[in-house]
Amino acid sequence: MAFIGGLCIQGHDRASSQSSRSVCRSAEVREKPVSVSLVPLGCPKNTVDAEVMLGDLEQQGISVLDDESSADVIIVNTCGFIEDAKRESIEAILAAAELKQGSGAKGVVVTGCLAQRYASQLAEELPEVDAVVGFEGYKSLGEKVRKIALNGKKRSSSTVEVGKATVPFRPEWGRRRLAPKHTAYMRVAEGCDHACSFCAIPSFRGKFRSKQWDQVVEEARLLASKGAVELNLIAEDTNQYGIDFKGDSRRLSDLLYELADIEGIQWIRLLYCYPSYFTDELIDAIANIDKVVKYIDIPLQHISDPVLKRMNRPGAKHTKRLLNRLRDRIPEVEFRSTFITGFPGETQQDHEELVNFVKDFRFHRGGFFTYSEEDGTPAASLDRQIPEEIKMARRDELTSLQQDIQAEFADEKIGKVIDVLVDRIEDGHAVGRARFDAPEIDCIVHLLQDVPPGLVVKARVVESDLFDLLADTNPHVVNGEVV
Structure with a gap:
């Protein structure tokens, strides 16, 4: 029985080769055609990592395939944030290993946050993995992939290359996009200097550093x-x-003005904002730049001061003052937030305070997660840990409340004209999102008409379906003009 990040791994068929790894010159390695397929997991930051990784591999002449069973090497780009994400990552690794046993795949490479955080454990407990590669090793990933493909399934042990968590930015414009071309995640910074007691991210993503201005704009x-x-x-x-x-005195507010001047860009959205650093200049930029959607993703985690203190987060007074300031200064602003239930020491009174806050403030979008004990974090050693069934009951109560709020918001949109960015076509009809919905995590708009993906159209909401909307584009207006 083995454990990785607190998760038990057992009962899986594994293939381990005792053959020694063959040695070849790098020139010979490069000559052999090689293909990879990537399993993307985790958050948008991991998605960007995956896109950059695949772009680098393609530039080195390595083919990228959608079908994992047809690839020489399967890359699993893992997430290691909370227990559920770690479990999903390990299951994906084991699924890739099964493909390696039963198909033409010659190797499995593990990348991402789980690799950075638990490299040695992964290599030791999952012998079917050929290489575990952390962030610093991405620059030489192509060479590793070629060697694995050439050696086939003959190897003596997994190779591990992790290195530092705080690594310099690599060029990210040669990405092989995993999302539709009309919408893109764009990383402007990496790492975190905050010390939230429940969070392990600074330990494997490193210290906060901004991407250079010219890199972002280019x-x-x-x-x-x-x-x-x-x-x-x-x-x-x-x-x-x-x-x-x-x-250099330029900040995010200045960047928003610069990005808004780029031809073709119509929507700019802010995700993962900390409840600090909202300067007057930034608030004015969000309010005054039409291309900046009036949507702010701001994870708050809780609202009860005793819980926030144990979390090492900003206090309730600061948070409420900030939210009210943003609402006062930015007309029609919509908020998305996330909250943790069952944090160590959370009392029923703390929970009820959070319920009342969510009910009164009425976040446009919200997510609720049970507290996950993370290795090496201060919260893991706190007293008064909450039983799992209580965590889940509190989460479910808040989720139900938020669903009611979101259904009310949807009903309020009926009869209004909204901008919709078309994402895809389903069953002959366009499906997209309004300005107040982020890709992948929020709600959608079903259009009565067939409109090509990538267009922004005006549509009148005619019906709501719980949280989602049904809208009519007649008259058909594209980018502000009737067509």
Whole structure:
């Protein structure tokens, strides 16, 4: 029986080879045609990592396939944030290993946060894995993939290359996009300097560092030139962008104005904002730039001061004052937030305070998660740990409340004209999102008409289906003009 990140791994068929790894010159390795397939897991930041990784491999002449069973090497880009994500990652690794046994796949490579965080354990407990590669090793991933493909299933042990968590930014504009070309996640910073007691991210994503201004702007221009109309700005702490610049006073507010001037970009969205660093300049930029959607993703985690203190998060007074300030200064702003239930020491009174806060503030979108005990975090050793059934009951109560709120919001949209970015076609009809919904995590709009993906159209909401909307584009208006 083995454990990785607190998860038990047992009862899986495994193939382990005792043959020694053959040695070949790098020139010989490069000559052999090689293909990979990637299993993407985790958050948008992991998605960007995966896209950059695949772009690098393609530039090195390695083919990228959608079908995992047809690839020489399967890359599993893992998430290691909370227990459920770790479990999903391990299951994906084992599924890839089964394909390796039964198909033509010659190797399995594990990348991502789980690899960075638990490299040695993964290599030891999952012998079917050929290589475990952390962030610093991505630059030489192509060479590793070629060697694994050439050696086939003959190897003596897994190779591990992890290195530092705080690594320099690599060029990210040569990405092989996993999302539709019209919407893109764009990383503006990496790492985190906060010390939330429940979070392990700083230990494997490193210290906060902003991507250089010119890199961000150039990447945005290239994404726009390839069809992106929506930029979703991401980081561990997006609104802190630029705070670490030396001799450069430009911040996120300045970046928003710069991005808004790029031809083709129509929507700019802020994700992963910390409840600090909202300067007057940033608030004004969000309010005044039409291309910046009035949507702020701001994970708050809780609202009870005793819980926030144990979490090492900003207090309730600060949070409420900030939210009211944002609502006062940004007309029609919509908020998404996430909260943790069952944090160690959370009393029924603390929980009820959170319920009342969610009920009164009425977040447009919200997510609720049970507390997950993470290795090496201060919260893992706190007293008064909450039983799992209580965590889940509190989460379910808040989720039900939020569903009612979101259903009310949907009903309020009936009869209104909204902008819709078309994402795809389903059963002959367009499916997209309104300005107040982020890709993948929020709600959708079903259009009565067939409109090509990537267009922004005006549509009148005619019906709501719980949280989602049904809308009519007649008259058909594209990018502000009737067509």
